[in-house]
Amino acid sequence: xxxxxxxxxxxxxxxxxxxxxxxxxxxxxxxxxxxxxxxxxxxxxxxxxxxxxxxxxxxxxxxxxxxxxxxxxxxxxxxxxxxxxxxxxxxxxxxxxxxxxxxxxxxxxxxxxxxxxxxxxxxxxxxxxxxxxxxxxxxxxxxxxxxxxxxxxxxxxxxxxxxxxxxxxxxxxxxxxxxxxxxxxxxxxxxxxxxxxxxxxxxxxxxxxxxxxxxxxxxxxxxxxxxxxxxxxxxxxxxxxxxxxxxxxxxxxxxxxxxxxxxxxxxxxxxxxxxxxxxxxxxxxxxxxxxxxxxxxxxxxxxxxxxxxxxxxxxxxxxxxxxxxxxxxxxxxxxxxxxxxxxxxxxxxxxxxxxxxxxxxxxxxxxxxxxxxxxxxxxxxxxxxxxxxxxxxx
Numbered sequence: 001x002x003x004x005x006x007x008x009x010x011x012x013x014x015x016x017x018x019x020x021x022x023x024x025x026x027x028x029x030x031x032x033x034x035x036x037x038x039x040x041x042x043x044x045x046x047x048x049x050x051x052x053x054x055x056x057x058x059x060x061x062x063x064x065x066x067x068x069x070x071x072x073x074x075x076x077x078x079x080x081x082x083x084x085x086x087x088x089x090x091x092x093x094x095x096x097x098x099x100x101x102x103x104x105x106x107x108x109x110x111x112x113x114x115x116x117x118x119x120x121x122x123x124x125x126x127x128x129x130x131x132x133x134x135x136x137x138x139x140x141x142x143x144x145x146x147x148x149x150x151x152x153x154x155x156x157x158x159x160x161x162x163x164x165x166x167x168x169x170x171x172x173x174x175x176x177x178x179x180x181x182x183x184x185x186x187x188x189x190x191x192x193x194x195x196x197x198x199x200x201x202x203x204x205x206x207x208x209x210x211x212x213x214x215x216x217x218x219x220x221x222x223x224x225x226x227x228x229x230x231x232x233x234x235x236x237x238x239x240x241x242x243x244x245x246x247x248x249x250x251x252x253x254x255x256x257x258x259x260x261x262x263x264x265x266x267x268x269x270x271x272x273x274x275x276x277x278x279x280x281x282x283x284x285x286x287x288x289x290x291x292x293x294x295x296x297x298x299x300x301x302x303x304x305x306x307x308x309x310x311x312x313x314x315x316x317x318x319x320x321x322x323x324x325x326x327x328x329x330x331x332x333x334x335x336x337x338x339x340x341x342x343x344x345x346x347x348x349x350x351x352x353x354x355x356x357x358x359x360x361x362x363x364x365x366x367x368x369x370x371x372x373x374x375x376x377x378x379x380x381x382x383x384x385x386x387x388x389x390x391x392x393x394x
Contacts, residue, residue, distance in 0.1 A: 311348065
């Protein structure tokens, strides 16, 4: 007999939540709980990146109490089983990813198992399972930091992936938390199309997808959700935004390296239209990123395209998820540090896509959106996917 399980998947880069915890955190949590109340999931997967933030050595305790807050909250009391995996072991530089994954199972969901990667078999999920610290030797999670040679010219950072495997009413699923490399310099990103950073992300994503499909474990349908750091193709986007402008380049005296590029409007008293530095992307008509949810810019979002044989994604109908102002009075404002982009995504294998119930006979649908569009959620808006999973009772 076919059954349906309501699923809520959320990805959230929480790197900016721990510097000004008191200002942002309670509003952030309330928006999460609102989403849970609205969609009434039986299974929740929360994938966090940058746990502890940039100052993780100082703030890791705050991060751990943030997870405890969610776990023990009144809002989650109907979920009687939890599995929590948080990599906080920053002392182990060669393996630290700052990834955290939390899974909640509602008391109405009876038939659920998770996978032991050591014995290669499923075990029933019972009670509360919680691993915070080093995840080495934890049999129900597979975690890997990307090899150093993935980012040949850049500082090695907390990037990698973490996989768990589930059996929900006899339907197997891999849930993979992922964090890919960011654009270190807006000026370098402007040099080529696609940028060197985009090429690095492509290599890492190919590595993860190949890993999910290889023969070490039987391949399963998968949901891959995290901070992919996908960026709009900077070079072609800037050409589009500055078609009526003249370019002025400022170079450093010492080595003639360009340190600022300014685009000035030709016929408007040479007003500045766009200014770009290593960590500045100041475009005067910022509203273009919000109008109609940034739809006019989706054609510059090209980083998923090479993988369309391996992954699917629901249509994006929300504005770019990054980089929002961390001023809690300006929840819809983008910072002028980076070009806004859809960094935070939920991708799935074609097989997983086939198990999403799209027969809309009971008003249930598929919803892909941001959490907290009108509330300060830090520099990333969390992104969620709510759907009903078709499963078999036999």
